[in-house]
Amino acid sequence: MAEIDFMSVLHKSTQRDYLARVNDPEFPKAKAAELAKKFDFDYWDGDRRICYGGYRYLEGRWEKVARAMAEHYELPAKPKILDIGCGKGFLLYDFLKVIPDAEIYGIDSSSYALANSKDEIRDRLQLGNATALPWPDDHFDLVISINTLHCLPAQELDPALREMERVGKKNKYLCVESYRNEQEKANLLYWQVTCEAFNTPEAWQWWFEHTGFSGDHSFIYFE
Template sequence: MAYIDFLTSVHKSTTRDYLARVNDAEFPKAKAAALAKQWGFDYWDGDRRICYGGYRYMPGRWAPVAQAMIDHYGIKAGDKILDIGCGKGFLLYEISLLVPGVKIHGIDISEYAIANAKEEIKPNLQVANATSLPFADNYFDFVFSITTLHNLHNYDLDKALREMERVGKKNKYLCVESYRNESEKANLLYWQVTCEAFCTPEEWDWWFKQTGYTGDHSLIYFE
């Protein structure tokens, strides 16, 4: 297992007003979270004060992340890849453009996301839960999950990490939210609307050992 950061540049490209997120008059934090956790229109394409505020495909936005993963893991045509929590499939689509012939698969709990996914790869995506992946053992050459697993309660996080390990061969990567100090903890609490597992880096390491997860990982901080 190694710490490999593919996501910080994308994460830091967004400007965040943490206090405004908490104190908004129309969508106070509790209301925004309740709407977001339905994983429907409000989460993806509703008001920015709830979550993404319009999660649309922007050509090339995810290409640097895709290329970095391709280079690091030596992804090639014919490889089977799974994205756990694929959303609308934008990252998978970029991978398919960069490596023609790669066999992509994606799962997400959001029926709305799958229904509104990138048309070119929608047949490769399905509604499913990270706690019970509909794939055989050791089926994928590369399994990844980006900013998804921290949305699970502990009992489901345990299952999801074990499932990720089960369906993957050697190469696996996940990215989750975390905090290193009280300032980052407060910012995470202010900003997130779906997070359930609030863990320090040391606690994430504990989870990986507890569940036998052997893949790589990185952490997102709200500085």
């Protein structure tokens, strides 16, 4: 298990006004979170004060992440790749640009995201939950989960980490939100709308050891 940063190149490109998020007169934090946790239109394509404000495919945005992973991990020919919490499938679509013969699979709990996913790969995505993955043991050459598992409460985070470990062979990578100090904790509380697992890196390490998760990881910090 190693901490590998594939994601900061995207995360740090976004400017954030934390206090405005909390105090917005129309969508104050509690209301925004209530809407966002439905993972429906408001979460993906609604007002920016709720969440993404229009989650659209941007040429090359996810390709740099897919390429970095493909270069880091030693994958076989025609690798099977699973994205847990795939959303609209943009990362998986860009994986095919980097590894054209890959077998891609995605699972997400948002029927809205899947209905509005990339047309070209929609048949490779399915509705489901991270706590019960419908694949056999050691099935995938690479399993990834980005900004998903921190949305789960403890009773679901435990089985989700165990499932991720179960279906993957050697290569696994997840990215979750975290904080290293009180300022980052406050910023995370102000900005997030779906996070349930508020853990320091040390606490996340405990979760990995507790569930037997052997994959790599990185953390998103709100500095």
